Each structure stands twice: as structure tokens, then as C-alpha cells.
Amino acid sequence: MRLLSITNRYYLGLLIILLMVWSALFYWVLQYEVYENVDEVLAYRKNLLVDQIKKNGELPIVDQYHDFVIMEVNNVPPNFKDAFQDTLVHKWRKSFDEYRRITSYFELNEKFYRVSYTLPHMEHDEMIETMAYTLPIFLAMLLIGYSVMVTQLNKRVWRPFYSILSKFNAFSLESAKGIDFDHASVKEFRELQQGVKDLTDRSINSYLQQKQFTENASHEIQTPLAIIQAKLELLLQDAVTQRQSEILEDVFLAVDRLSKINETLLLLTKIENNQFPEKSEIKIKPVIEDLLPYFDEQASKYNIQVNVEIENDESLETNGPLFSILIANLLKNAFVHNLLNGKIRICTKARVLEISNTGPELNVKPEKLFERFYTQAAGKGGAGLGLALVKGICTINHWGISYTQTDGLHKIVIDYSEVNNLK
Amino acid sequence: MKILTVEDEFNLLESIQEYLMKENYECDGASSLTEGIERISNDRYDCILLDITLPDGNGLKLLDRIAEQIEPPTVIIISAKNSLDDKIAGLDLGADDYLTKPFHLSELNSRIKAVARRKGNKSQKYLVVGNVSFDLINNQALIDEKSINLTKKEFDILFYLAENRDRVLSKSMLVKHIWGDTIYQEQSFNFLFSHIKNIKNKLRYRNALLSIRTVYGLGYQLRSDLQESA
Numbered sequence: 001m002r003l004l005s006i007t008n009r010y011y012l013g014l015l016i017i018l019l020m021v022w023s024a025l026f027y028w029v030l031q032y033e034v035y036e037n038v039d040e041v042l043a044y045r046k047n048l049l050v051d052q053i054k055k056n057g058e059l060p061i062v063d064q065y066h067d068f069v070i071m072e073v074n075n076v077p078p079n080f081k082d083a084f085q086d087t088l089v090h091k092w093r094k095s096f097d098e099y100r101r102i103t104s105y106f107e108l109n110e111k112f113y114r115v116s117y118t119l120p121h122m123e124h125d126e127m128i129e130t131m132a133y134t135l136p137i138f139l140a141m142l143l144i145g146y147s148v149m150v151t152q153l154n155k156r157v158w159r160p161f162y163s164i165l166s167k168f169n170a171f172s173l174e175s176a177k178g179i180d181f182d183h184a185s186v187k188e189f190r191e192l193q194q195g196v197k198d199l200t201d202r203s204i205n206s207y208l209q210q211k212q213f214t215e216n217a218s219h220e221i222q223t224p225l226a227i228i229q230a231k232l233e234l235l236l237q238d239a240v241t242q243r244q245s246e247i248l249e250d251v252f253l254a255v256d257r258l259s260k261i262n263e264t265l266l267l268l269t270k271i272e273n274n275q276f277p278e279k280s281e282i283k284i285k286p287v288i289e290d291l292l293p294y295f296d297e298q299a300s301k302y303n304i305q306v307n308v309e310i311e312n313d314e315s316l317e318t319n320g321p322l323f324s325i326l327i328a329n330l331l332k333n334a335f336v337h338n339l340l341n342g343k344i345r346i347c348t349k350a351r352v353l354e355i356s357n358t359g360p361e362l363n364v365k366p367e368k369l370f371e372r373f374y375t376q377a378a379g380k381g382g383a384g385l386g387l388a389l390v391k392g393i394c395t396i397n398h399w400g401i402s403y404t405q406t407d408g409l410h411k412i413v414i415d416y417s418e419v420n421n422l423k
Numbered sequence: 424m425k426i427l428t429v430e431d432e433f434n435l436l437e438s439i440q441e442y443l444m445k446e447n448y449e450c451d452g453a454s455s456l457t458e459g460i461e462r463i464s465n466d467r468y469d470c471i472l473l474d475i476t477l478p479d480g481n482g483l484k485l486l487d488r489i490a491e492q493i494e495p496p497t498v499i500i501i502s503a504k505n506s507l508d509d510k511i512a513g514l515d516l517g518a519d520d521y522l523t524k525p526f527h528l529s530e531l532n533s534r535i536k537a538v539a540r541r542k543g544n545k546s547q548k549y550l551v552v553g554n555v556s557f558d559l560i561n562n563q564a565l566i567d568e569k570s571i572n573l574t575k576k577e578f579d580i581l582f583y584l585a586e587n588r589d590r591v592l593s594k595s596m597l598v599k600h601i602w603g604d605t606i607y608q609e610q611s612f613n614f615l616f617s618h619i620k621n622i623k624n625k626l627r628y629r630n631a632l633l634s635i636r637t638v639y640g641l642g643y644q645l646r647s648d649l650q651e652s653a
Contacts, residue, residue, distance in 0.1 A: 219476070222503035223432055226525035230438035233528045236591045236641065237445075246640030252595045259525050260604065293575070294602055297614035328603075336608060 003161075004154045011150060012143065019142070023135055030127065035100070038121040039084050042102040046082070046117045050106045057109070068117045076105040076112050089118065098123045160184040161192070168196055173207050174274065211273055218266035225259045264385040267325075268372070271392040276319045284348055285313040287327050294328075298335045302342060309347035316351075316416050318397055326393045329386040330355050330412060337410070356411035366403040424539065425449040428472040429459040429482060430501065435524075439472065442528040443535075456480040460488055468496045470535055473518070475502040490517050497538040501526065527596045529587040536586055552585045553632035553647040566629045576601055577622050580615070584635060584645035593642040619643060 049068060053059060062070055083103045088096040101118045160182075167179050178201050181193040232252060240248065270276065288308060299306060316323075334344045334357035342358040368374055370391035373384040390412075394401040400415035426448050430436040433454065440450045451466070453459040456477045463471070463485070471489065475482040482500070489495050498518040519538045522531060540559070550557045556565045562578045563570045573581060583600050584592060598611045623635055632648045 219503045222524045223435070226503070227432065227434045227438070229525040230435055230442070230528055233593075233596075234438055234441060236593060240641075242639045245638055249593055249595070249641045252593045255525070256595050256599070263523070263604070296576075297617075298610060301610075301614070332608070336610075 004151065004158065007154070008147065008150060012147070015143065015146065016139075019135075019139055023131065027127065027131060031124070034121055034127075035084075038100045038119060039102070042084065042100060042117050042119055043082060045119070046102050046104055046115060049117065050104070050115065053106070053108060059108070059113070067119060068115060071114045073105070073112050073114045076107075080105060087118065089120075157186070160186060160189040164189065164193055164196060168200075171200055173203055174272070176204050176208060178204060211269065214269045215266065218262050218269070221262050222259070225255060225262070228255050229259075261385065264389060268385070268389060268392050271322065271389070271396055274396055276322055276396075278319055279317050280320055281315045282318055282320055282323050283313050283315045284327075284353065285310045287324055288331075288346060291324065291328050291331055295331060295335050302338060302340050304335065304338055304342045304344060306344045307346065309345065314348060314351060318416075322393050326390050326414075329390050333357075333386055333390075333412075334410075351415070351417040353414040353416065354411060356409050358408055359410050361408060362405060362410065369403050370401070424469045425451070425467070426470045426472065426535070427451045427453060427459070427462055427466075427468045427496075429453045429456070429462075429477065429485065430472070430474045431455060431477050432474075439528065439531065442532065446532060448535075456482060456484060459485050463488060463492070463496075467494070470497045470499065470539065472531070472535075473498055473500050475500060486517050497535075497542055499531070499534055499538060501531070527599070529583070529590060529592050529596055530600060533583055533586045533600070550582070550585060552588055552645070555585075555626075555631050555633055557582055557585060566631055569629075571625050571629050571631070573622065573625060574618075577618055577625070580618055581622050581635075581645075584643060585633075588645045588647065591638050591642055591644045595642075597642065 045067070049060075053070075059070055060066075062068065085101050085103070087099050087101045089099045097120055099118045100121045101116055103114065103116050105112060105114050107113070164181065164184075167181065171179055179197055181197065184190050184193060229252075232248060232255065236245075236248060285308070288310070292306065292308075295306075298304065331344075334355055337357065337359045338344065339358050339360065344355070344357045346353075346355050348354070362369075364374075370387050371384075372388040374388075391401060394414060397416065400413075402413050402415075404411050404413070426443055428436055428439050428443075428450065430439065430452070431454050436452045436454065440452055443450050451462055451468070453462050456479045459471075459473075459477075459482075462468075471485070473482045473485060482502075486498065489498060495517070497520075499520045499522060500518045501522045501524060503524040519541070520534050522534060549559070554566055555571075557563075557578075558565055558570075559582075561570075562573075562575060564573055564578060564581055565571070579601050580597060583597065594612050594615055598615050601615070602611050619635060619637075626633065626635070634646055634648055636644045636646060638644055
């Protein structure tokens, strides 16, 4: 829900409640005013009538065309004040109309009389009817006017906020470019801009530092590793006992592994930092055919059947060496995590590359598979960086990558369609 | 062959020189860019091993100086930077090869020879050890001008051993050389073992005067039986 609609909703709700309360109050007040008015008129007319009677000393002739009725009574109730009451009077056309009646007493020539004076007044039905017609129109106009005004006003007032929001959304750490805001006249928005700017600048800073750190650290590690390796190799040439040579080989392997992890991490960092901008037209089939012989031994030892189904070899615009690394890692993954008498199928169709292989069941969330240092097959010698590399290469190329597992068949799909490519 | 190594890390420079001197190369060392420039202006080298990150500047600057020479030496860049753009930048400027630290000295040796072969005349394309000659055009080992029918990988292994003959090459060095960085894995050691077994059989069958010695737990060493008998 949008910010503006949520405030609008509350405002409108409140407005409707207020207007309803106001309508009720208005009705009551109006009614009170009407009664007061009618009662005043009644009292005045009655007094006028009584004064007139007392002046004349005789009762007037009362007929049905008069609004008053005079009756002789035995006595006046004690402490009597003029009484007002509502009454319905049956008029012609068979309808009752609402009337107001005043009842009073007066004395004339030692006799007591009761006088009632009746006048029509504005009817409740009519009042409510009129209100029922006019109020909704009034309300609707008010609400529409209010909505339009508030929406326009809000749009104007909140414009800097939405500008901040869209710039913040467009912000990418990798580009390492800070956000430039237009000057906002509202203090709070200026503060927000400053806050966002500080935050993003700080993120960029630490991102760049981290980037630099990984790169520097890897470089610095490579040199001592190179020395260790060179010295070991010199040591190797001297006559050593079998026990010593076994130890040496283990050290060699450990150094190799360390340097491999280090190199891969460095490569990953560089890929993520987009340091491989060179691109060329690459055909997929030759890359696969160049790399497959490296796995000949693996294929024959485990009797793995490899099917490459690429008929119309599509070309794609990407960095050649990185693409080879991608394919090599995918192939390695497919061979290493395979079974005896297993199968590997590689095919392209509609700008999608699919590599599927038989293999033991995996209990893993697909997204976890592409994380750094994720490895489930213990003792296979991998550091769990191969698929992280694959993912990294896909990401910088804006290719989609997904992993699925069905009936012991593991499938990695890389979607390098133009739509993704252009993004 | 005269080789100049420009490397600021003394320990590494020393090791490289020690290894290369055993190959009967004439070796000079420089530990900075300035020293390197001085060396190449005073002397003629066949090959330069060049580190890029030097204390007083980028080693790639040396490539400009080298390009000015009439008979420029071959250049192999040795760098901790393994970024592909450095590689491209280096090769564009006229370097012949690129090795990422850490590297094996045997690999460096093999690269120096390969670079020299590429620049040299045709006769250098053959290497002879014992009675076995290596035909690098057809990737075949010959005894008495007849191929001993090695597969591509078997040839690569044997040739790598031959180039570094009399040296002990560890299994991991061989595996890395044959299968490359990305692909090799624990399994590869078993594959190497069976390849070596096949090579040995093929050599024995043709009475080759060279042998592959197995250094237990560690690796292999190629020796010419001819030299020993002589």
C-alpha cells in the first residue's frame, strides 16, 4: 500500500465519521431551533389572543378555521406554566401533519378557560428527507474536492521523498557511485537525503576497502606461496628418503590447495568487481570440445556417457577466458559428482545452456549450491568455489542460472537470452 | 642462453636462478625496475623473466625498452597478479608468456624452452633424450624415426619430464601441467599413475634408452640411460 493512499484512507475515514456526527448534531440543533421558534410564535399568538379576549371581555367565536380552541374548565391546575406539545392534525387529503400546540389557562369574568393554540411546523420527515438529499451531494462534493486537493498536495509535498526513494532503489554498490540529490526545500527531506547520502557513501567506502583488501591480501599471499613452492622444488632435487618424499608431496599438495583457493577467491573478487570488460563472439561448442578431453580419464574410469547435443551452435557476446572457466567448472562439477555408468548431457536450445548429470541425491537448497565454500561431497578435494565462480560469471553477464534435481538427475540451466543480456 | 630475472623478492629470485643455472643457463638477476633497465642496456639477453609489481614501478615499463632493441629477447611475465587483463596488457605489449605466482620452477623451465622454440629455428623444435626424439609438430616421440604411438596426454607428460630431465617432478606438478588449474582434482593422481604406466610400457617395448624413475610418494624423474652408460 502506498504512503499517500494510507494517509488518504485515514483522512477520509475520519472525515466521514465527523460528517456523520455533524449531520446528527445539525439535525438536532435545527430541530431545537425550529421548536424554539414555533414555541415563541405560539406563546406570542396565545398571549395576543388572551390579551384581546381580556380587553374585549368576551370570548371570540371559535370555528374550525381558527387555530385555537377555548374551553371552560372548573379550575386551573396549581403552578401551571404554558405547556408545549407535538401533535398530529388530520387535515384534508387524509394526511396527518405535524403541529405544535401550546396549552394555557386564563381567567375571564370569574370563570376559568383553557386555551390551546396550534401551528404547523417544519416536519421531521421533510427535514430528514431534505437532509438525505442534500447531505450526500454536499458530502460527495466535499470528499471529491478533498481527495483531489490532498492527492495533488501530497504529490507535490512528497515529490522529493519519491525522488529520494527512486534514487535509492537505483543505487548499486558495485558501481561505487554515490547518490546526487536535488535540493529539497523541506527540512525533513533534506535530513533524509543527508542520511541516505551518508549511509551510501559509507557503504561504498567500506565496499571499496573490502575489495581492495581482498585483492591486496591475495596478492600478498601469492608471493610467500611462490617462495615456498620454489624452495620445496629445490629441496625435492636433493636425495631424500621415501618418508621425507612422502611428507614433501603432502606439503606440495597443501601449498597447491592453498594457492588454488587464494587464486579462485581473487578471481571471484575480480569477477564481482567487473574487471573483465573485454568481450568477443564466443561459440559454445568449440569451448566444450576443447575442454572435454581433460575429462577423458574420468569418463572412461566411471564409464560416464557424455552427450553433447548442440546442433545450431549459437554465439554469444562475452569474455572468452571467463566463459571457458565457466564451462570447465560446470563440466568438472558434472563429472566429479557423477555415478558409475553415469550420464552427462549438454545441450543448448533457445539461448539456454543445459548441463545435466546423474549423481547421488542432494539435500540442498538450490541457492545454497552456488554459495562460496559450500561443499557436500567430502573428500572430493574441492573447496566449494567452482559453482560460486559459475554463479559469479553468470551474474556479471546478467545470465540466469538455476539448479533442479529430478529422479537423480541434476540439471544446471544457464539462460543467456538477449533479454537478460541487454539488461 | 642468457636469462635475466627481474624480481624484487630475493628468496624467489635466488631459487629461480639456482634452478635455471642447473639447466646450464647464464643467469643474471635484478631486484628493481631501474636495475633491470640498467642490465638490459648494458647486456644482451635471450630471455627475460619479468615481475610486474616492482618497488620502483610497473615492470611492464621494461617492455617498452625491450621493444626498442634490434634483437629483442623473449619475455615471460611472472606476477602475483593473475588478472586476465594484466595478462592481456602484458602480451599486447610484447611479452611472450605469462606465469602466475606461485608457479613451479619446472613449469617456468618448460615455458622458457617453449618460448625459445617459438622464436628459434626449426631444428630446435626437436628435443632428443637418449635415443628418443620429440616431434613437437605432430606431438609424437620417435625412436629410430618411428613413432612410439603415445596419446596426446602421454606425450605431454613425457615431454614435460624430458624438458626437466634428471629433475624430480612431483605428481602435483605433473597433474597441474597436464590438466590445468581449473580441472585437476584428487582423481587426477590416479589417472597420472596409469598414464605413466602406459608410457613406461611403450618405452620398454621399443627399447628406449631413457627411463622414468618413480620417486616413491613424491613423483617421477626422467633419466637418459645413454648418458649414464656413457
